[in-house]
Amino acid sequence: MDIQEVLTLADNLIFASTGKHLDHLQKAILEGTLQGQTYTKIAEDIHSSEGHIRDLGSEIWRIFSKEFGETVNKSNFRAILEKANFYNYSSAIGRDYVTVNNVNICSEVRGAQAQQRGQDRVCLDWGDAPEILTFYGRQEEENCLTEWMIKKCYRLITLLGISGVGKTSLALHCVEPIKSEFHTIIYRSLRFCPSLEEILTHCLEVFSESSIIPPTLDAKLTQLFKYLRQYRCLIILDDVQMLFAPQELAGCYQAGYENYRLFFKQIAEVSHQSCLMLLSSEKPREVAELELEHDTIFSLVLGSLGQASKQILRDQKLRDETEWNELIKRYEGHPLGLKLTAALIQEFFGGCVSEFLQCSPPILCEPLQFRLYQQLERLTTLEMKIINTLAHEDQPLNLSAINHNIQLSYPEFLKGLQSLNLRLFLKKFEQNNIKLFTLDPLLRHFLKHTISSE
Structure with missing residues (x-):
């Protein structure tokens, strides 16, 4: 039997027992075992901790031992497969059962029952998540997020976009068909700026109602990461931009909320099998920095809905x-x-x-204007100088041309430009190896035809 045949059989066994198919980590453990790799090597290849891989391996061998009727472990897994009598194995894969050691595993009937049990175990806590009544397009973005969460097991995903572009709708719509892949899914909005301790307390209450919630922040974090290692969980935090201080450069936390920066950093750096998804109209600075160092962190910026x-x-x-x-x-x-x-x-x-x-000038309805006003109110004086310059230019400008109208020192000017970029206000182009900049078209339209006419 080749590796793919083994994985197909293993998937049937796991599904029959748990109602869930093999996930990315389980496949990696089985492939590594068949190739004679150590747990250390397997863990290195998939960017996980050796202890976590050992725990998952033990669970796999326990399930196989139950189904095979004899003790299975990493050492004897290959030998048991080689001596096992797989009657018409390859022809049975397409049927509703697989025969292993004269025992029929009915993947359709038993699997359906186990899947129902598995679905019952999924804990969904949507909190104050809005109901998604209509959803349009975004198939490419949805496929991307699904791959990041399920196949690549990224620890930190940031979904970015200006207000009203559909971040929350996409996140909730994307999770619905894959919710059975997770043990626990939690959604929380940060629009009213809850402290990190409040958020952690809510999460811990969801994970285990019977457990005592530790009193200190450090202890809460320790307990949370224990669950994130033990179970595959998804936590969605919406409106992250509300944690940042207005009239400060992008990504500067309000006083008393700085520990969120450390929390996001820990999520990225500590080994676990779960995912934290951040929804924001402003990219956290630490995310931009962490993306340069870790391959388990990615951001997706939502643009036009297109056709x-x-x-x-x-x-x-x-x-x-x-x-x-x-x-x-x-x-x-x-x-x-x-x-x-x-x-x-x-x-x-x-x-x-x-x-x-x-109609001239073009009309922007009041609710949309209000949302854009809210975003502009968060800007510093430095940022307003830059965007007012860009708003009245029909063509993208290079750095020198932008700063010519503002007359700032380059360090100060670049500081404002970087902040606007984190807020997703800028569009960048390249022409003859020169970077050119303009404003997000909707914002430019708003500044040019609405604010300037007031």
Whole structure:
């Protein structure tokens, strides 16, 4: 039997017993065992701790021992496979059972029952998560997040985008079909700035209702990481940008919230099998730094919804479909912007897109303006100088051209530019090996046609 045949059999055995298929770590342990690798080598290859890999291995051998009817361990696994009598194994893989040592393992019936038991064990705590009634597009982004969480087992994922672009909708929609891959899933919003101790307490209460919650922050962190190693968990923290101080450069925490920086850093650096997903309109500085050092951390920036935006307009029963591309372009495929604008067009223009597009200057509805105002209110004076310069330029500018109008020292100027980049306000291009910069188109539209006219 080759490795793939062994993995197929193992997957049937695990599924029949637990209702879950082999995950990334279990496959790595089995492949490494068949190749004669030590636990140390296996752990190194998949960026995990040796102790955690040993624990997972013990669980695999326990399941196999039960199904084979004899003791199975890392040392004798290959020998047991070689001496086992696999009747018509290869032809049985496509059926509803696999025969192992004259015992039929009915993967469909037993597996369905075990899967139901497994699903019952998944603990879902959505907290104050919004209900997702409609969802548009984002298939590529969803596939990317799923691969990062399930196949690559990344420890820290940051989902970024300006307000209203659909971060929360994507995260919750993405998790729904893969929730059985996790032991526990927790969602919490940080919009009202809970302390790290409050968040940890909530998580620990979900993980084990019967356990006593430790009184100190250090002890809570220790207990949390124990669960993150023992179980595969997903924690989603939304509105992370609310932890940062307004009128300060991007990523500067409010007083009393600095320990979140250490928590995110620990999530990235400490070995465990779980995932923390951060949703934010502002990239934490420590995430930007950690991405340079660790391959278990990745960020995804949400941009235009693209052609999937047309379904929003279709749902609102707008007319003049030939003009829809222009409307989508004007609002940069921003989901909330298009939903609000489509409702406005329906209410005041009878659904006629061409009539709406004739308005000058272009209209931004009040709810969208309010969201953009909120983001601008967080900026420093330095950042406002830079974006006001970029807002009135039709073409992207290089660094010298931008700073020519501002007249700052380059260290100060670059500090403001880096901050705007963390806030996702900038769009970058390269031309003849020279970096060019402009504003996010929706923000530029807002600054140029709304604020400047006030």
